[in-house]
Amino acid sequence: MGFGPEGEKILGLCQPGASSKHTGEDCTADMDTGASDCDPGNLCIQIAQGDPPVCVAVCDTADGSTHTCAPGNTCMTGTLGAQDARSERWGLCVPQQ
Secondary structure, eight states, rough: OOEGGGGGGOOOOOSSSSBBOOOBBBBBBTTTTBBBSSOOTTTEOOSTTSOOEEEEEEOOSTOOOOOOOOOOOEEESSOOOOOOSOOOEEEEEEOOO
16 A cells, blocks of 8 residues: 555555564564564664664554554654655654653
């Protein structure tokens, strides 16, 4: 499934993988396919240079969405998608500052 302007895919979800890692846990990903061992609805990404990649929840800011962040987190949009087509609807759940 992809989302973007005029059907252009800028965000994909639910790649097949082992799904054995939960939000915040260290993970591994296949850089060729995007598949990881994170639970569905998470991406396996490196938060800061030098840190191991961790499972991070994907969030949706649309009204009525069930893909929201856990308490204490906020949905940071503008981080997903191609450089010239960042999504302002979809984002990553990050700790509130």
